[in-house]
Amino acid sequence: MICSHHNFFQNAPDLIPREIFPCCSVEGSEIKLISGPTHAGKTTFMSQVASNMVGVKIYIDFEDRQIPEPVSGDLQAIEETAAEIRKKETEDGEGRIFYFFDEIQNLQGWENWVDRLHRQGAEIYLTSSRSKLINEFSSRFSGRCKILRLFPFSFREYLQIKGNRIAEPNFLTPSSSDELLCMFLQYFENGGFPDVIKKDDISLSRKYFEEELKKGAAAGYDVQKLKKLVIFLISNMASEYSPDTLKKISGIESGELINTYLDYLEDIFLLYRVPKLNSLQESGKEKDVPCKIYAGDTGLFKAVYPGYPDSLGLRFENLVFLELLRREKQVFYFRNQRECDFIIKEKDSQKVSAAIQISVCFGNPAVMEREILGLTEAMDEYGLEEGLILTMDEEETIRVNGKNGKKIVMVKSVWKWMLE
Known part of the structure; x- marks a missing residue:
C-alpha cells in the first residue's frame, strides 16, 4: 500500500x-x-x-x-x-x-x-x-x-509547459504579440488539462468525461440521463438554464432531482453554477436564484460534443470565468435592463470590487454599444468608477457617462490580462 x-x-x-x-x-x-x-x-x-x-x-x-x-x-x-x-x-x-x-x-x-x-x-x-x-x-x-x-493549467502555465518564456505584457514586440496570440488560441481550443497539452490530444478530455460518467453510474445516477444533461449544459456553457428545459432534455421529471444531478456535477468540478447577484436579495432562497452554467474546462466543449455548432463568445466567457476562479474571486453576473457578464467580489468580502464584460467582436459598433451600456449599468448599480471589457485583441481606454458622472472603461486583450 x-x-x-x-x-x-x-x-x-x-x-x-x-x-x-x-x-x-x-x-x-x-x-x-x-x-x-x-x-x-x-x-x-x-x-x-x-x-x-x-x-x-x-x-x-x-x-x-x-x-x-x-x-x-x-x-x-x-x-x-x-x-x-x-x-x-x-x-x-x-x-x-x-x-x-x-x-x-x-x-x-x-x-x-x-x-x-x-x-x-x-x-x-x-x-x-x-x-x-x-x-x-x-x-x-x-x-x-x-x-x-488547483485548476487545469492557466495560460501562463500553458506557456511554461510549451517552453515559452513569459514576457511582460506591456513590453511585447509586434512579432512577440502575434506569437503569443497564436499560442493563446491553441490553449483556448484545447483547454488546460496537463496531459491534453503535453500530448496535444483533445481526445483525452473525452476520456476524462467518460470516466466521470462511470463514477456517476457507480454513485447511483442514471448514466444516460446524466450524460444528456451534462452534454446539453456544456454545449450551452455560459448560459442561463431553465429547469423545464433540463427536464425535457434529460428525461429527469423532478425539479428536485435535477438539482441533485447538478449538485453532483458541480461536486466533481465538471460544471459550475454562477448566480445572478441582484436576485439573491430578491428571492431570499439560494435555489430560486437564476444561474449560469460554466464548464470545468473549455476543452470539454469540442471533446464532448464535436458536432455541435460552436458559440465562440460563450467559450471565451467560460475561459475568463475559470481564470477568475484561479484568482480566488467570488463570481456573479448582473442583469437588469441590460446584462454584465461578471460581477466580482474579493475572497471573504461582501463588497463588489469589479465589473467585467466579455466580447469577442468588440470592433462591431452595435456590439460595442451593447457591451458598454451593460457594463455602465452594472458600474452605476455597484458604485464602481472603472470597468473592464476583455476582448480577443482590441485595447483602448473609453470614457463614458454614468448616472453620477464620468466613468472609465478599460478595454484589454484577454491573453495579456491572463499574463498580468
Whole structure:
C-alpha cells in the first residue's frame, strides 16, 4: 500500500511549477487539502511539494482499485511502517514524517486518523476531486487546515509547459504579440488539462468525461440521463438554464432531482453554477436564484460534443470565468435592463470590487454599444468608477457617462490580462 519517496517522489519527471496564489501558500504546519478536478495535476503538485521536504515521505493513493479498503489495523501498520522507514533513513530516528494521501474521501473515517497523525506532529497533504469535501474539511479542522485549489493549467502555465518564456505584457514586440496570440488560441481550443497539452490530444478530455460518467453510474445516477444533461449544459456553457428545459432534455421529471444531478456535477468540478447577484436579495432562497452554467474546462466543449455548432463568445466567457476562479474571486453576473457578464467580489468580502464584460467582436459598433451600456449599468448599480471589457485583441481606454458622472472603461486583450 505504501509508496515511499524513493519510488514515487524522487523519480517524478520534470515538472512545471504550478501557480498557487500567495494566500494559498504550502508553507505552515496546517493540514493541507489540495482540491480540484481529476487529471488537473493534484498528485504532481504534491510531488513538487515533496521535492522540497527533508524527511520521511509516505504516499498512498486511496483511489487505487488494487488497494483493499483499509481497516484500523491497516492504518496502524502504515504508521509503524513510516516509523521503521524513519529509523532506517535518519541518524537519530527522529526525522519528520510527511504523509501524502490521494483522494482521501475514499477512506471511510479518515478524519479521526488524519487528526491523530497531525496531533502527533506529522505534516499532512491530502487531495480530493470532490468539492463538497472543502466545507467538511474546513469545519472538521477549523484553525488547523489550509485549502489549496488547483485548476487545469492557466495560460501562463500553458506557456511554461510549451517552453515559452513569459514576457511582460506591456513590453511585447509586434512579432512577440502575434506569437503569443497564436499560442493563446491553441490553449483556448484545447483547454488546460496537463496531459491534453503535453500530448496535444483533445481526445483525452473525452476520456476524462467518460470516466466521470462511470463514477456517476457507480454513485447511483442514471448514466444516460446524466450524460444528456451534462452534454446539453456544456454545449450551452455560459448560459442561463431553465429547469423545464433540463427536464425535457434529460428525461429527469423532478425539479428536485435535477438539482441533485447538478449538485453532483458541480461536486466533481465538471460544471459550475454562477448566480445572478441582484436576485439573491430578491428571492431570499439560494435555489430560486437564476444561474449560469460554466464548464470545468473549455476543452470539454469540442471533446464532448464535436458536432455541435460552436458559440465562440460563450467559450471565451467560460475561459475568463475559470481564470477568475484561479484568482480566488467570488463570481456573479448582473442583469437588469441590460446584462454584465461578471460581477466580482474579493475572497471573504461582501463588497463588489469589479465589473467585467466579455466580447469577442468588440470592433462591431452595435456590439460595442451593447457591451458598454451593460457594463455602465452594472458600474452605476455597484458604485464602481472603472470597468473592464476583455476582448480577443482590441485595447483602448473609453470614457463614458454614468448616472453620477464620468466613468472609465478599460478595454484589454484577454491573453495579456491572463499574463498580468
